[in-house]
Amino acid sequence: MATGCSTCYFYRHGIPAKASHFMRGSAARNCERVWTYSGTVGSSPGNRVKRNERGFILCCSPANKSLNLSSDERDDNWNSKDRRGNGNRSFSETGLSATEDRESAFENVNGALDVEDMAADGANNQSRSADELLQFDNSGIPGNTVEDKYWWETERVDKENVRPSTDILGITGEREKDDSGRYRIRNGREVYGERTYLVGIDCKGAGKRSLFSINDSLEELAQLADTAGLVVVGSTYQKLESPNPKTYIGFGKVAEIHSAIRAFDVETIIFDDELSPGQLRNLEKAFGGDVRVCDRTALILDIFRQRAATREATLQVELAQFEYQLPRLTRMWTHLERQAGGMVKGMGEKQIEIDKRILRTRISALKAQLESVRDHRQQYRDRRAAVPIPVVSLVGYTNAGKSSFLNRLSGADVLAEDRLFATLDPTTRRVELPNSKECLFTDTVGFIQKLPTQLVAAFRATLEEITDSSLLVHVIDISHPMAKQQVSAVNNVLADLDVQHIPLLTVWNKIDRVENPGKLKDEAAALENTICVSALTGEGIDCFYDAVERNLKDLMVWIEVVVPYDQGDLISIIHRLGIVDEEAYIEQGTLIRAHVPLSLSRKMSDLRQIMM
Ligand SMILES: Nc1nc2c(ncn2[C@@H]2O[C@H](COP(=O)(O)OP(=O)(O)OP(=O)(O)O)[C@@H](O)[C@H]2O)c(=O)[nH]1
Ligand SMILES: [Mg+2]
Structure with missing residues (x-):
């Protein structure tokens, strides 16, 4: 059963936290601080659990008041605000009964997914009221039955019995035991083979159909993921009239993926279309802090970044990445809003503005640098045009x-x-x-x-x-x-x-x-x-x-010119680039009848006798 303090991201999603979740993946590797953990949250005492880059406290236990924290760190947590409006509270106050806990978890799922806004859910997953959500039938997922479990409470399900609805690569989801084998060389760089799950939608709405069938599109996405050095462990898709404006996929699908994340130890989820900043935020909240959510665009940008070898390519990719990040920046700072007590309320907002300004300045600088690169390229093309x-x-x-x-x-x-x-x-x-x-x-x-x-x-x-x-x-x-x-x-x-x-x-x-x-x-x-x-x-x-x-030849034009004898080099250019039909020597110079590229004929307009 999941327990934890109100600031624990896993707890707030009702996910039974496991130390293994925290110790793996990019979130853990980018941690700022390491906290000593001991408690009841799914793992043995003494595990070291980290706080990730977004500031989520990945693991802390209500049963354990003697967390080994510095006084600053303790203050951070003791000041953390209960989402139910109970104001500031200490760890000791978070020891909830099983029922309270379930309610709290439900409330937090509501908060994360904006259930009241889910009316736009697609055909397969109609909007669900809060009560319906509690009763959500997860019978399609073995190991999850309505009678004995709520979906967010699901203990780790038997991997053998759980498979994504579509496994496009036929990958069975076997887990590697040794993380050291998960670094791969890509384009001369070492990249971490994160366990990745792919998600798409098969849009049926008018004008929404894509060129590729959903299976083909996901297969291509798997290829992209492989190119980026990721390890695809499964995939799924949903048939929808149009993407859900809140979560891209329907609400039921979010729940199903939630189970797959735990079944396959998924570290990254990639969506087959570009997600709006709002969709990205909602999905991140829904799937929990240690799962990276990204979309096809971010993946392609990442591949380009890995592959960029010249200064021009690097600048171009960086610009594209910043343009992509600018509207999505808010999600990086939501932890400040979450952690804000009365004193620091609004701090997150300010930080977003500062960061957006920094990013905009960087974008302007990149554009200026690219402009000079562009000028250089134009000069090169002009020089090339001079030799037609x-x-x-x-x-x-x-x-x-x-x-x-x-x-x-x-x-x-x-x-x-x-x-x-x-x-x-x-x-x-x-x-x-x-x-x-x-x-x-x-x-x-x-x-x-x-x-x-x-x-x-x-x-x-x-x-x-x-x-x-x-x-x-x-x-x-x-x-x-x-x-x-x-x-x-x-x-x-x-x-x-x-x-x-x-x-x-x-x-x-x-x-x-x-x-x-x-x-x-x-x-x-x-x-x-x-x-x-x-x-x-x-x-x-x-x-x-x-x-x-x-x-x-079809692109060439026919010319008849007299080239003065002192411009012999022009004759050799005509021979090199054009097709000469006739050449005669007359008093004024060399008479040439030939097919030449249009650009060359323009250069000889003074010499032209006839042009058709
Ligand atoms: N069998 C076969 N393989 C080919 C042929 N042409 C290319 N390939 C293979 O196809 C793969 C892709 O080739 P590239 O030349 O890198 O393709 P590209 O269009 O330049 O790809 P990007 O630079 O990624 O856009 C390589 O493994 C090639 O060896 C061909 O005529 N026959
Ligand atoms: Mg190529």
């Missing part, structure tokens, strides 16, 4: 094989690996086509469905590489079961970038991995500007070059 070599940009879904393809075309050694977002910075390489014409190929950052808007905004300088291209090559992993949906997601981002006017060549990559390549090649042949290739084996590369030459 056509630029071909490789775009596509993350992991489609863009970098592998660039490596194949140019012999470059861009990092290509079976992980999402391997490339963040554009890489440009000069490639000589079989007709001896030169062009530049640029590898870009990959796209993904639900791409965070903060990232698109922050990466605008990088993405401008795409908008300046002569030709776009959309690389698609045709062997991927979700290839069609990935194409739509990429087209959506391209539409946002306003590049529809640039000609597009479609490349079906990884043809070596499909079962029936012949059939696919026939399909591709029937489509316009679509080529089948394998970056791995080099198959189809010749057809690709032909298609690039064809497309670039």
